[in-house]
Amino acid sequence: MSTFESLNIICADGYALAARYYPNQYTQAQRLPVLICPATGITKNFYHAFATWLNEQGYAVLCFDFRGIGDSLHEPLKQCEASIVDWGQLDIPAAVNTLLQKTQAEQVVLLGHSAGGQLLGINPEYHKVAKVVAVSGSTGHTKGLKGRTRLLAPVMFKVIFPLARITHGYGPTNAIGMGENLPKNVAQQWAQFCSKPGYVINAIGKTVSQHYHDEIRCPITAIWSSDDEIATEANVKDLLRLYPHASTNMIELKPKRYQHKAIGHMAMFKKSHRNLWNVIENQLAV
Template sequence: MTNPEILQIRCQDNYILSANYYSASTDAPQQPYPVLLCPATGITKGFYHSFAEWLSLQGFNVLSFDFRGIGESLYGPVSKSTASISQWGQLDIPAAQKVLLEKTHSDKIILLGHSAGGQLLGINPDYQQVAKVIAVSGSTGHIKGLKGQTRIMAPIFFKLVFPAARYTIGYGPTKAVGMGENLPKDVAREWAQFCSKPGYVMNAIGKTVTEHYHDQITVPVTALWSTDDEIATEANVKDLLRLYPNAETRMIELKPETYNHKSIGHMLMFRKSHQNLWNVIKDQLTV
C-alpha cells in the first residue's frame, strides 16, 4: 500500500484545499501526462484512494483533493461554509491543476472527473492546461433525464428538502441518506439549480458564473457511463457533451453484465469490488 504525499493547495482566493499526491511507480512505463482526479459532489478524496494508488502503479502521477466545504477542505461547521459548485470549477480545480503541473514539470494534465468533477471544465479559466477530459458518470443530471428511484427523490430534495434545510439547519442534509458528505448550503442550492434544466452549469451563467469557455474547448472529452446509472443516463450524458460544440466528444457505454457485475451505477467504478473496470478507465488516459 502506498502512502500518498499530503499537500495543501492554496487557491486564488487563499482558500486551502487538502490533497493527496501519488507518485508514479518507477517499475512501470512513465505516462506522458499526470492525472488530476476530481471528486463527485459530496465525495471525499479518500473514496478514490485505492484507484489512485493503482493508477500510480501503472506509471501515472496522480493528484486527488477535497473540494472546498467537503472532507478535509471543510473548516468549522458545514453550516458556516460559503463554498459553491461554481467555486469548485472556477477556483479549486485550477489551483489543483497548478500544483500538479509544478510537481510533475508537465505542461498539461489529464482531468479525470467523477460526476461533478468532470462537468466543470467549461468554467475553468485555465482550461488550456487540460489535454483531455475523462468524465466518469459525467452528465448534466437533468431531473427529467433521471431514472428509477432517483427520478422520484431528486425533485423532493431539490425543491423541498434543500430550500427548507438552508433556513433551518444551514446545509444540505445528504449524509443521512447515503449521498456523501453533507453539503454547504450554496453547493446544495447550485446543485438543484444546475439540474433543474438541461445544460447543468450553463444555468448559472449570468448568476454565479460570469464567464464560460465551452465554445473554446477543443480537447477530447470522453464520458464513461453505465446503463444502470440513474443519474448519468444516456440522455443526460448527451446533454453534457453537447456543451462542447468544438471538442471531439465520445460516449463509452458500460453494461454491468458484460463485466460480471450486478450493478455499476453512479458510484461503483472506483470501488475495489469493480477493479476489473479500472483498465477501461486507464485506456482512456492517453492522448
Template sequence: MSNIENKTIICQDGYSLAANFYKAEIETDKLPVLLCPATGIIKEFYQSFALWLCKQGYDVLCFDFRGIGQSLHGKLKDSTASIQDWGQLDIPAAIDMLLTLTQKDQVILVGHSAGGQLLGIVPNYQKVAKVLAVSGSSGHKKGLKGRTKILAPVMFKVIFPIARVIKGYGPTKAVGMGENLPKDVAKQWAEFCNKPGYIANAIGKTVFEDFHQDIHCPITAIWSSDDEIATEVNVKDLLRLYPNATTSMFELNPEKLGHKAIGHMLMFRKSHQDIWPLLEQHIAA
C-alpha cells in the first residue's frame, strides 16, 4: 500500500526498532497519532485501524517494542529487553521519530494495554498532547476477572519462572497472549501486576525518573465491560497515578454495540470497525 512506509527508529541507547508510518490521505492540521502496542502484540495487528485513521486525516506511526516482532534482534532467549526499556527508551524515540516525520510539536498517544500505561516514565512526556489508553489499566491481579483471574497466577508464579530457566523467555504464545516475551519483560509483567500501580512498583528500584506527578495532558481510558484484564477497578488504579492530569473513563458495552464480545483486543479488529469512530471521537476531542 502506497501510504505505508517502513521506518527504523533509533533509540537513545542505539537499539533499533521496526516501525510503520502511515501517511494521512487528506491534508489536515490534526496532530499525528503514535500507536503503542500491547504486551507481545506486533505492529501489524493495528494496521487496519491505522489505515482507517489515515482516511480521517491522521499521520500514524506504529512500531514493535524491543524484543517483539521485527524489533527482536537475535534469539529471544538472549534479549535483555524490559518493560521499563519500552517506557524510558522505545516510546520516547518513537515520539521523536513521528515529530520529525510530520514536523509537528506534539503527538496523540493511542496506547493499547501496556502501550498506554507507561507515560509516567517517558522522559519527553511534554511532547504528548493527550493519551487514549485503550484497554489501559494497572492489570492488578486482584482486579482481574473470569478465566484470566485463574490463568494469571499460574502464568506469573509457575510458567514464567520455570520457562525462564528452561527456555530463557516467557512462553505467552502457548496461552494465546501474543508473541513470546523476553525473560525480563515476563518477569516485570508478573511483578507489576502483583501489586496495584503497575509501573509505579519499579519506581526507586529499577526506575529512578518518575514523571507521573508532572503530567497534565488529558488521559482517557477506554475499556470494554467484558475485558477480564482492564476491569473498571484496574482502570481506576491506573488513572490514579496521574493526580494532576485531566482523566476520564469511557466504557464499551458489547451488547449495546451489537457485538458478542470486545474484551481486551477485539476493538482493533476489522470485524469491530464500527467502534473506530467512537475511538476517533476521543482522539479528536
C-alpha cells in the first residue's frame, strides 16, 4: 500500500502550500517524478487514489493545494488575495523545485488537470518541466463550451461572481457543485481569462509582465473526453496553439469505448474510471 508524506511547500513570497509526497518505493526504474497540479477549486484529496496508483507503478508523485484552496487557505476566504496568476508564477514553480529536491531528479513531468495544465507559459521554472500531460486541459473559452455549461458559464462569470465579490467576498462555486469556493481574485481572473481565446495569455501586459510561451519546447499532450463541455476540441486546440515551438499531441477519449456512460471534465481521476489511468500513465514517458 502506497504511503505519503505530508509537507509544506514554501513559495518565493513565503506562502505555504499543503502537499503530499509519495516517494517511489516500488522500482529502481529511472522514471521522472510526476507533479500533479489540480484543477480550479479542487483539492489534493481528489487525486489521492490516482496518485497512490501512479506511485505503485513506480513514480515519485507530489500533489498539492493551490493557495486559497483546501489546506492552503490560511485565513477567512474573503480575506484571501490569491489569484490564478499566483498559481502559475509562484505555486507551481515552488512545487516543481520541491519535487526535484525530494527526488534529486533534474526535471519533472507536469500532470495538470484543467487549470493545473494551463499555466506553464507563466511559470519561470518551465525549463525544469520535461513534459506536460494536460488532462481536460484547454482554455475554457466561453464560445467553445458545449451543452449546459455553455449556458451556465456566462451567468456564473458575468452575474454570480461579480455580485458575490460584493456580497460574499469570494466566488461561491461550491454551491453550484464546482469544487471549493474560490478566492475573489481567482474567480475574477477565471472569468476574464475564459471570456476571450487564449486563457492566461489575456493577462499579459496586465497582471503578468513576463511570459514564456514562445520559449517552451517540451512536449505537451492534451487528453480530453468527447463529452467534456469545457475542454472541447476547439478549446483544447486553443490552448496548444499558445506554444508554437512545442511538440503537441491531442488524445480524445470516447466514453463508450471504455464502457462508461460519461467521462466529462472530472471523472478521469476517479476510482470509477480507473481503466483510464493507463491511458494517462502511458503519456508520462518523455
